Amino acid sequence: MNVFMLDADCNKYQNLVFTSEEDWAILKQFDGKNLLSSWNTPVVEVFRDDKTGQNFPPSDFPSLVSDVPVFSLRAVNVLKGILQENEEILPLSCAEGEYYAFNLTTSIDALDESKSEVKRFENSSRIMRILKYAFLGDRLIGATIFKIPQSRATIFVTDAFLRVVIANNLLGFEFVNLWEG
Numbered sequence: 001m002n003v004f005m006l007d008a009d010c011n012k013y014q015n016l017v018f019t020s021e022e023d024w025a026i027l028k029q030f031d032g033k034n035l036l037s038s039w040n041t042p043v044v045e046v047f048r049d050d051k052t053g054q055n056f057p058p059s060d061f062p063s064l065v066s067d068v069p070v071f072s073l074r075a076v077n078v079l080k081g082i083l084q085e086n087e088e089i090l091p092l093s094c095a096e097g098e099y100y101a102f103n104l105t106t107s108i109d110a111l112d113e114s115k116s117e118v119k120r121f122e123n124s125s126r127i128m129r130i131l132k133y134a135f136l137g138d139r140l141i142g143a144t145i146f147k148i149p150q151s152r153a154t155i156f157v158t159d160a161f162l163r164v165v166i167a168n169n170l171l172g173f174e175f176v177n178l179w180e181g
Helices: 021-029 071-086 158-169
Strands: 003-007 017-018 045-046 069-074 089-091 099-104 117-120 127-132 145-148 151-157 173-180
Touching: 003 158, 017 021, 069 071, 071 089, 071 099, 071 145, 071 151, 071 158, 099 145
Parallel strands: none
Antiparallel strands: 003 151, 003 173, 017 045, 069 099, 089 099, 117 127, 145 151
């Protein structure tokens, strides 16, 4: 099993931005708890670089912010089973396409700290940054998309997730291979 860091290819595909400054506060709500009952659908738009005038093609995984994944309707339809198992698919309002924020609440304590290379805060045992990842593979059996307690902003996926994306030719995903187990 391999573990990858999931990221959006924001240099080749469209990025989204909030249309209202107030909507940026929504990001604080993504803290591992359910949001559906209190979700107020924010408005987003495709980012346009007025300086270069460059328009990137649409993406199935557009960048909004790094720790809140966003999927197109097409990606949600393909990945629905995986996403629903790992929490909430939340609608976004966008005039240029149908997009959904994903509230990932699956956290697996699978980092093998003894074999990983980590930088800790001074005078604390808390991890500041993970430089090299090692995982406890037995804790990841059946996992597809998850976070770890030591790095709540990073989204990890396994081979199973990657295979579905590739098999369905979903666009805009970047996978950084962090660990081969």
